[in-house]
Amino acid sequence: MFWSVNSSLTGLRGFQQSMDQTSDNIANTNTTGHKKSEVSFNDLLYRELSERRMSESQALEAEPPQTGKGTRVSATNTNFAQGGMEQTNRPLDLAVEGEGLFRVIREDGTEAYTRDGTFFMDAEGDLVNASGDYLDVPFDLSEYMVDTEEGGSLEQLTIDERGNVYWQDEDEAEPEELGQIELHRFVNPEGLEQDGNNQFLETEVSGAPITGTPGEDGFGQLRQGFIERSNVDMAEEMTNLIKDQRALQSNARAMTTSDELWSMTLQAKA
Amino acid sequence: MRGLYMAEGSMLTQQARMELTANNLTNQQTPGFKRDEGVQTSFAEWLLYAFDAEDLDGPAPVGTMAHNVAKSETHTHMGEGDMEQTNRELDLAIMGNGFFEVQVGDEVLYSRDGHLSLDADGFLVNSEGDMILGADGPIQITGPDREDVNLSEDLRIEDDGSVYVAGEFLDQIQLAPFDPEADYTKVGDNYFEPYDTDAELDARVFQGYLEGSNVDLAEEMTRMMELSRNYEAAQRVMHTNDEILHQAANELGTLR
Numbered sequence: 001m002f003w004s005v006n007s008s009l010t011g012l013r014g015f016q017q018s019m020d021q022t023s024d025n026i027a028n029t030n031t032t033g034h035k036k037s038e039v040s041f042n043d044l045l046y047r048e049l050s051e052r053r054m055s056e057s058q059a060l061e062a063e064p065p066q067t068g069k070g071t072r073v074s075a076t077n078t079n080f081a082q083g084g085m086e087q088t089n090r091p092l093d094l095a096v097e098g099e100g101l102f103r104v105i106r107e108d109g110t111e112a113y114t115r116d117g118t119f120f121m122d123a124e125g126d127l128v129n130a131s132g133d134y135l136d137v138p139f140d141l142s143e144y145m146v147d148t149e150e151g152g153s154l155e156q157l158t159i160d161e162r163g164n165v166y167w168q169d170e171d172e173a174e175p176e177e178l179g180q181i182e183l184h185r186f187v188n189p190e191g192l193e194q195d196g197n198n199q200f201l202e203t204e205v206s207g208a209p210i211t212g213t214p215g216e217d218g219f220g221q222l223r224q225g226f227i228e229r230s231n232v233d234m235a236e237e238m239t240n241l242i243k244d245q246r247a248l249q250s251n252a253r254a255m256t257t258s259d260e261l262w263s264m265t266l267q268a269k270a
Numbered sequence: 271m272r273g274l275y276m277a278e279g280s281m282l283t284q285q286a287r288m289e290l291t292a293n294n295l296t297n298q299q300t301p302g303f304k305r306d307e308g309v310q311t312s313f314a315e316w317l318l319y320a321f322d323a324e325d326l327d328g329p330a331p332v333g334t335m336a337h338n339v340a341k342s343e344t345h346t347h348m349g350e351g352d353m354e355q356t357n358r359e360l361d362l363a364i365m366g367n368g369f370f371e372v373q374v375g376d377e378v379l380y381s382r383d384g385h386l387s388l389d390a391d392g393f394l395v396n397s398e399g400d401m402i403l404g405a406d407g408p409i410q411i412t413g414p415d416r417e418d419v420n421l422s423e424d425l426r427i428e429d430d431g432s433v434y435v436a437g438e439f440l441d442q443i444q445l446a447p448f449d450p451e452a453d454y455t456k457v458g459d460n461y462f463e464p465y466d467t468d469a470e471l472d473a474r475v476f477q478g479y480l481e482g483s484n485v486d487l488a489e490e491m492t493r494m495m496e497l498s499r500n501y502e503a504a505q506r507v508m509h510t511n512d513e514i515l516h517q518a519a520n521e522l523g524t525l526r
Contacts, residue, residue, distance in 0.1 A: 002285065004292035011296030018299065040385050040397055041300040043293075045458035049286050049344070065308065065344040067286065068293035068456065071300055074397040077387070079358070099420065187412045187419060188388040190360075204390040210418050218420040247298050250487055254292045257494050261288060264505045265281070269512055 003069065004258045010070030011251035014041055017073050019244040025232045026241075033095075033115035033198055034230035035078050038240075042074035078200075080189045083115075083231035085223065091154040092119040092127065095228040098220010100183025100212070101200065104133040111136070112199040113184060113192065113209070115228055121154065131197055139165065139179040161221040163214040183219045184209040272337070274515075277508035279338040283310055284501040290344065291494050294485045302351065302382030302460055303483035305490075306344050312336040348450040351484040353476070359425050360386045360394075363481040368445035368473030369462065371403040372396060378403065380446055383460035385480055388412060388421075394433075398459050404441035409433060411440070429474040447471035 018039045028034040049065045085095055094117035096102070101113040112133065119127045119135055125142030127135040141157070144167055158166040158175065163182065166175035186192060191205030202209060214222040287308045297303040313336050353363055362384035364370070369380035379400075386402060389395045392412030394402045401408040412419050416435060419425070424436040431443035448454070449469040454462045 002288075004285075004289045007289065007292040007296050011292075014296065015299070041297065042383075042397060042459045043297050043300050043303055043456070046456045049289070065286070066455065067289045067306065067344065068297065068458070070293060071296040074459075075385075075387075077358075077385075081357070099422065185420070187392065187417065188421070190387055191390075205388070207390075207392075207412070207417075218418070218423065243299065246487065247295075250295050250298070250491065251292075253491070254288075254295050254494060257498050258288060258292065260498060261285065261501050264502060268505050268508045 002258050002262050003067075005255055005262075007068070007070035008251045008255040008258065010044060010072060012248060012255070014039075014071045014073050015244050015247040015251065019241070019248065021076065022237055022240045022244060026234070026237050028230050029232045029234060031116075031198060031230050032118055032227045033083065034232065035080055035083075035115065036230070036232045036237075037076050037078045037194070039073045039076050041071050043071055044069040077190055078192065078194060079231065081231045082228070084229040085226045086229050087226055089225045090118075091157045091159075091224065092121065093117060093225055093227045094119065094159065094181070095223045095226040096183060096214070096220045097223055097228075098214075098218070099185045099189070100214065100219040101185065103136040103182070103184050103209070104129060104199070105136050106133045112195060112201055114197075114199045116198040118227055133199075135181070137165075137179060137181055141167075141178075159222060159224040161215060161223065163222050180213055181222065182211055183214050183222075184211050185219055186210070271515075273511045274508060276338055277504045277511060279340065280504035281501055281508070283308070283339050284497045284504065287493070287497045288501075291490050291497070294490050295487075298483050298485040298487065300383075300460065300483050301385050302481050303485065304346050304348055304351075304382070304454075304456075305483070305485045306346050306456075309343050309345050311340055313338045313340065343453065346454050346456065347484060348448060348454070349484050351482040354480045354482055355478065356480050357478045358480075359421050359477065360388070361478060361480045362386060362427060362443075363476045363479035364445065364473050365476060366471075366473030367448050367450065367469060368471055368475075369448055370396075371444045371446050372461065373401045373403055373408060374398075374461065378464060379457065379461040380448070380464055381460050381462065382481060384475075392416070396460075403444050404431075404433065405444060406441050409441045409443070411435060427475060427477040429476065431475045443475060445471055445473050445475070447473070 021037055021039050025036040046066045046068050049067055101115055102117060104112055104114055106112060119129055121141055122128045125140040127137060156168045163180045165178040167178055168175040186209060187207040188205060191203055192200040193203050195201045212219045290306045290308050294305045364382060369382060372379050372381050383396055386394055386396055388411055389399055392410050394409040394411055419435055426434040431445055433440045447467060447469045449467040452465055452467060454465055456462055
């Protein structure tokens with residue numbers, strides 16, 4: 001009896017989830033290095049419509065009539081397309097133009113990967129992001145920024161597109177080379193696990209990280225003084241929102257109609 | 271009593287159509303989904319005879335009627351859904367009468383869903399994690415031999431389904447032809463059961479595109495309006511029949 005109500009319910013749930021994802025993308029339009037996600041749908045199992053009011057001879061010719069039980073969200077995919085570049089001129093703002101990700105080391109020692117290249121210097125001279133996770137680099141700035149008596153300025157820090165970090169002292173002609181920032185990429189980036197805070201975790205599906213330096217094939221180049229904007233495209237999200245909303249409405253309508261049919265059935269008796 | 275059963279048959283048929291419409295509506299964003307439509311048939315027509323005592327030649331025919339209506343089959347419309355450009359290197363859309371062949375457990379099922387990804391071993395899989403088949407079986411895009419490929423630059427899939435990784439031919443995605451008129455059985459998760467056909471394969475694969483569902487919102491809403499009015503009419507017939515039976519049972523024999 002009225003399985004259609006249950007089918008419509010799966011639709012309402014699914015499109016609500018899709019709408020949630022769209023709102024999440026829109027909410028992150030201004031999140032540095034954010035990568036948008038989208039959900040995809042599968043249909044559910046099919047069952048035979050039991051009411052077959054046909055004589056046997058006719059019935060043998062055709063497949064039994066069947067109907068589906070609705071839909072479900074089968075996967076959520078992260079889209080790693082490049083976001084736009086915004087110039088900030090901050091010496092510790094870094095953007096990757098290409099596929100590489102920064103590796104940060106969290107307080108508990110675990111590693112995470114991110115495209116968010118807004119870094120700061122903490123009291124010990126380490127490079128950290130806004131949540132205090134350390135950028136995985138082989139140097140720190142302590143002897144330049146903290147211990148020098150006259151104090152330095154971050155303006156003296158240069159990072160080239162290959163990730164080499166230089167410190168220019170005023171009274172020296174040649175800048176001093178501190179080290180190189182490495183980038184990491186994955187064979188199957190869509191397999192990465194999203195872990196909030198713009199960070200991704202390595203999984204079995206993503207494969208092990210491939211480490212390289214900026215400028216190497218496939219890793220992309222580093223841009224100092226730029227940040228990568230979110231890759232959310234407002235026009236696309238608005239289109240999704242319209243699609244989802246209409247899908248939700250039509251499923252709600254179907255549910256109402258099933259309800260009306262049901263109520264008519266109950267009133268059939270005089 | 272015949273009218274009562276006819277009304278019931280009609281109501282059940284409209285219910286079945288409602289289920290199909292509801293299912294189509296829920297799958298309006300399912301990639302590669304093909305919409306279903308219920309086909310209604312009437313039962314065999316019967317001759318009605320007038321029994322008239324004065325006619326010595328026997329009852330004379332007065333016309334025909336069908337005893338009932340039935341939903342005899344579900345027809346799946348195999349028309350193409352909208353092509354959406356996604357620019358994702360692992361989104362494939364088939365244009366024409368082809369299915370992907372997918373290894374699901376021990377059997378091979380067909381699907382039009384081209385929203386693919388890679389599994390932990392680098393095999394080309396769909397969102398269920400089932401492997402897409404090429405001429406030489408499952409297609410391993412990355413893996414021990416190709417640990418550092420860069421999907422967005424190195425993976426190219428031609429319109430005949432040939433898969434190239436970094437310029438090197440790997441395998442060809444197998445497409446199974448379908449006959450748009452045939453009766454396909456769906457088994458969920460965007461799969462169709464295989465069906466032997468003589469149809470010629472005339473299909474091309476497009477990388478970076480995704481085939482949407484071929485459900486048409488306006489059509490489904492119209493069908494819903496129509497079926498709910500049909501249902502209402504059948505319900506009225508049932509109601510009236512009940513009233514007639516009520517009179518027959520309770521009022522005809524009463525003495526005043």
